[in-house]
Amino acid sequence: xxxxxxxxxxxxxxxxxxxxxxxxxxxxxxxxxxxxxxxxxxxxxxxxxxxxxxxxxxxxxxxxxxxxxxxxxxxxxxxxxxxxxxxxxxxxxxxxxxxxxxxxxxxxxxxxxxxxxxxxxxxxxxxxxxxxxxxxxxxxxxxxxxxxxxxxxxxxxxxxxxxxxxxxxxxxxxxxxxxxxxxxxxxxxxxxxxxxxxxxxxxxxxxxxxxxxxxxxxxxxxxxxxxxxxxxxxxxxxxxxxxxxxxxxxxxxxxxxxxxxxxxxxxxxxxxxxxxxxxxxxxxxxxxxxxxxxxxxxxxxxxxxxxxxxxxxxxxxxxxxxxxxxxxxxxxxxxxxxxxxxxxxxxxxxxxxxxxxxxxxxxxxxxxxxxxxxxxxxxxxxxxxxxxxxxxxxxxxxxxxxxxxxxxxxxxxxxxxxxxxxxxxxxxxxxxxxxxxxxxxxxxxxxxxxxxxxxxxxxxxxxxxxxxx
Amino acid sequence: xxxxxxxxxxxxxxxxxxxxxxxxxxxxxxxxxxxxxxxxxxxxxxxxxxxxxxxxxxxxxxxxxxxxxxxxxxxxxxxxx
Numbered sequence: 001x002x003x004x005x006x007x008x009x010x011x012x013x014x015x016x017x018x019x020x021x022x023x024x025x026x027x028x029x030x031x032x033x034x035x036x037x038x039x040x041x042x043x044x045x046x047x048x049x050x051x052x053x054x055x056x057x058x059x060x061x062x063x064x065x066x067x068x069x070x071x072x073x074x075x076x077x078x079x080x081x082x083x084x085x086x087x088x089x090x091x092x093x094x095x096x097x098x099x100x101x102x103x104x105x106x107x108x109x110x111x112x113x114x115x116x117x118x119x120x121x122x123x124x125x126x127x128x129x130x131x132x133x134x135x136x137x138x139x140x141x142x143x144x145x146x147x148x149x150x151x152x153x154x155x156x157x158x159x160x161x162x163x164x165x166x167x168x169x170x171x172x173x174x175x176x177x178x179x180x181x182x183x184x185x186x187x188x189x190x191x192x193x194x195x196x197x198x199x200x201x202x203x204x205x206x207x208x209x210x211x212x213x214x215x216x217x218x219x220x221x222x223x224x225x226x227x228x229x230x231x232x233x234x235x236x237x238x239x240x241x242x243x244x245x246x247x248x249x250x251x252x253x254x255x256x257x258x259x260x261x262x263x264x265x266x267x268x269x270x271x272x273x274x275x276x277x278x279x280x281x282x283x284x285x286x287x288x289x290x291x292x293x294x295x296x297x298x299x300x301x302x303x304x305x306x307x308x309x310x311x312x313x314x315x316x317x318x319x320x321x322x323x324x325x326x327x328x329x330x331x332x333x334x335x336x337x338x339x340x341x342x343x344x345x346x347x348x349x350x351x352x353x354x355x356x357x358x359x360x361x362x363x364x365x366x367x368x369x370x371x372x373x374x375x376x377x378x379x380x381x382x383x384x385x386x387x388x389x390x391x392x393x394x395x396x397x398x399x400x401x402x403x404x405x406x407x408x409x410x411x412x413x414x415x416x417x418x419x420x421x422x423x424x425x426x427x428x429x430x431x432x433x434x435x436x437x438x439x440x441x442x443x444x445x446x447x448x449x450x451x452x453x454x455x456x457x458x459x460x461x462x463x464x465x466x467x468x469x
Numbered sequence: 470x471x472x473x474x475x476x477x478x479x480x481x482x483x484x485x486x487x488x489x490x491x492x493x494x495x496x497x498x499x500x501x502x503x504x505x506x507x508x509x510x511x512x513x514x515x516x517x518x519x520x521x522x523x524x525x526x527x528x529x530x531x532x533x534x535x536x537x538x539x540x541x542x543x544x545x546x547x548x549x550x
Contacts, residue, residue: 040486344505
């Protein structure tokens with residue numbers, strides 16, 4: 001079940017909210033949310049829900065073990081349990097996500113011919129594995145207390161707003177809210193607005209942008225230089241609205257249940273350099289790698305560069321078991337390294353226009369690497385970008401597509417800017433605008449729901465892209 | 470080294486790394502109080518402190534320190550000048 005489906009919006013969510021609202025106490029609310037979350041997951045993964053439950057149970061036990069060792073001052077044993085837990089969690093991820101990729105590459109060695117395993121990727125495993133790891137590592141570092149209630153840990157992992165495509169919510173950020181939270185009318189209002197905003201981003205913008213991308217990046221299509229740039233720019237916006245739309249919906253629904261998740265996107269295309277882009281794009285993944293991988297002490301004196309390399313290798317690999325994702329990660333790592341070597345002071349002296357041109361080109365070309373899993377087609381994409389395939393500079397198909405989709409493209413471009421934050425700022429400055437903006441917000445939310453619902457009735461293909469990670 | 474001595478020795482490092490001579494350190498100061506203190510600069514800051522004070526931070530410390538006060542306590546405990 002995806003958030004942007006009629007069954008979710010008109011059946012699952014309202015029934016869940018109703019049961020949740022009617023629950024008399026917090027323990028009952030937690031139980032309702034947990035049961036609905038498990039039902040939500042089982043809807044899409046009736047088999048692999050067992051894997052999720054086993055994973056939570058094992059990590060609950062690992063957690064108890066680490067907690068016990070800390071109480072009895074057995075630091076060595078605590079470390080052993082933490083390492084076993086890491087092997088268990090990363091092992092599961094490795095088997096289900098990367099075993100086919102690893103075997104395929106081993107088979108390239110002369111004389112090696114292993115059967116390639118074809119395992120289906122359990123939905124959300126990349127996200128929930130990282131959430132569990134944050135619990136175990138923070139516990140090992142004594143940043144948090146051990147969770148003795150297995151249902152609380154299960155609720156944290158399985159909570160449906162963030163279970164299958166993030167944000168990667170840290171246990172430490174919601175541990176207190178699992179035990180004690182109040183849901184105010186402001187939470188419900190703001191949560192609903194975020195939910196509708198995310199729905200609109202996904203159904204109105206991302207889904208329609210994707211049809212343009214499919215038309216241009218399909219197999220055996222001759223692209224002009226202009227057409228290639230146009231398609232990859234549209235793809236960059238599609239991914240942004242798809243993924244940030246999902247995050248908006250997750251954060252919004254979390255808020256409606258009384259949880260405050262950290263932001264996952266902060267208008268990434270406004271960045272002034274590549275380092276800043278990654279402080280604004282998929283923030284929960286970036287901070288995860290920053291806190292748990294960047295400073296890993298395995299590179300000795302070269303840990304500054306070793307850590308950087310490892311983070312960007314992992315960032316790429318996390319996105320998929322394919323070389324193009326690894327290249328994509330290292331590509332960004334390279335530009336961040338270059339920016340580091342030049343230094344912030346010198347970068348700041350470069351005119352802002354040039355900095356924007358530079359980073360937008362790098363980011364947009366990066367999304368091309370992200371799109372093409374087939375390395376041959378990726379090479380062809382690069383040649384198309386600069387006209388090395390003997391392709392024309394410009395063609396009528398591109399012009400026609402821009403004309404036909406002009407309103408969509410303008411709307412998408414405008415939505416890359418912080419429009420909602422601007423309205424909120426105006427409202428906070430001028431008390432007289434509060435009533436008007438409140439009414440407008442309600443009308444806007446209703447309009448987004450109606451338009452999205454109409455579009456969903458006709459929609460045939462509507463998966464969130466980040467589901468496959 | 471006392472925490473106060475550590476704070477005094479850390480001040481020029483902060484001013485150099487963040488290129489701002491007006492920085493005055495206090496216990497409660499965090500990354501949001503200093504312009505440009507992001508993860509990249511945090512790494513540069515940590516590397517510089519490690520080299521000046523001839524010490525190594527643990528991974529938990531680098532990720533987990535909440536403010537300048539905590540940083541100074543670690544430096545005071547294990548750093549040498």
